[in-house]
Amino acid sequence: MKPHVNRCWAQIDLAALERNLRRIRATLPAHMRYVAVVKADAYGHGLHHAAARMMHSGADLFAVANVAEAAQLRELGPGWPILVLSPLLLEEDPLLAELDLAATISSAQEIARFDAVGRAAGRRLKVHLKIDTGMGRLGVWHTDAHALYAQITAAPHLELAGIYTHFASPDEDAAFTAEQRHCFLDALSRCEALGLRLDQSLFIHADNSAGLGTLPEGGRPFNAVRIGLLQFGIQPAPHALLTQVHTEPVFSFHTRIGLVKELPAGTTISYGRTHRLARDTRVAILCAGYGDGIPRALSNRGQVLVGGHRCPILGRVTMDQTILDVSALPAVACGDEAVLIGTQPTPNTAQPSSEPAATSPAPLAQIDIGEFSRWADTIPWEILCSITKRVPRLYQSPLGI
Known part of the structure; x- marks a missing residue:
């Protein structure tokens, strides 16, 4: 039997959780x-x-x-x-x-x-x-x-x-x-x-x-x-005490692309035909929908990171799939990772150079849970509680920092 492949998953950084707790404690009165x-x-x-x-x-x-x-x-x-x-x-x-x-x-x-x-x-x-x-x-x-x-x-x-x-x-x-x-x-x-x-x-x-x-x-x-x-790692309000604590996101939400195809201008997308393509469009179908925790309210509104680019959601989010416009990504393919909440390295747009490579990390594109929640007209608490049991939690650094 072939090993299980994750079509949609959440990553939980336990080391970040521990660092957050220790930093919060250090900020509080003794x-x-x-x-x-x-x-x-x-x-x-x-x-x-x-x-x-x-x-x-x-x-x-x-x-x-x-x-x-x-x-x-x-x-x-x-x-x-x-x-x-x-x-x-x-x-x-x-x-x-x-x-x-x-x-x-x-x-x-x-x-x-x-x-x-x-x-x-x-x-x-x-x-x-x-x-x-x-x-x-x-x-x-x-x-x-x-x-x-x-x-x-x-x-x-x-x-x-x-x-x-x-x-x-x-x-x-x-x-x-x-x-x-x-x-x-x-x-x-x-x-x-x-x-x-x-x-x-x-x-x-x-x-x-x-x-x-x-x-x-x-x-x-x-x-x-x-x-x-x-x-x-989620600050619910910009109060003075909270801003003294540098907390890190512990949770990120990922899925993969299951299909990429070309559609002609004028095609209507998804249930209810709520989006019509204004031009020939390259679309990607994600292996996740509201059955996994992508709110239906993100229909025609939300964005997803693919290859470090923000790709808009087209049409209604369905139970098991979500459709993206990936026209800006000619190399995108089945199996590529998409990030719903979290970060991805941005594409390297620097020109070739004879100088030694920089040691600083590549800049990251980010969709944080606050932005994701605003697209859905809700709050981070509800989003976190709505990521369903169909989404496995994968734990990073379970034994040490």
Whole structure:
């Protein structure tokens, strides 16, 4: 049997991931702990590989969306703190003790449920109190947080391990973010009046990748940050703190050309005939479509790198193929690589010379995930989560930098 050939794939640079994590940590205040958010299969990068690398790079706590993700993460070994960010279903409650997880608490009902699990297990379960300061999603409303705090501390089989909130628009609305931070700090003060001690024994966290630039001077009383997109080399917002960190893209998206052909002027392209060729055109058909994660919104709009050139997408993206105009590339052929997100060396246009060859690397053509997302009228988070399971992840430098 012939070896498998990748028609479409994503490359994951684990060494870049480790460098990113270390650089972010070096920028944070010394007391600040690193909560690595690895939900949605580590934002499409592959949970096992990404988290294993982070364990060797200084992550203090892992945050996942649900118990199923936590179970996958726990396969890597015992002892690593894992926070489940989303609410649990009743049937999932026993897994808190079985997998040694920290649950998010937003209500008195959850306190009773999780305390019962701890009682049955004969030990205390760790929990994080979430405070709603204006997101309107999970968490107890900030003016009632102190009452829920008191109930948690009174529950004999629960241990408060953290308190946190979630900013609704840190990358777009600094004033509302400041208001949310004030509400959170006020809620903490009310809890302090009931005995809360704001020290390193608790994770106090509000900021994520997009909110880091609004950290108060010194960061206190916050002592942890939740880092998701930034650790993968994607800056969600141009805040001052973020620009101090040089992060590298970890993810790139590739496919190959399956067919090259000539079509006459006037030919209509793909479903719905939404593009008509204005001239005789050389087209290439990619071995990937929306079934792999190329958004249909890139139809007649997006571009793809082939041979270091930007080639426009013609017509509608289909489930398994995408059509490009490669008229500028007479040598393009079946099997050539095309880059959807990432870089390619640009063609060498220098004239022959008797001088020694330059040692500097060739310039790179690039389509970054921000540009790709804008073509699709969406955000990098969604793009990363939409690259399907049909696309294998190929890991670079899995064992060392």
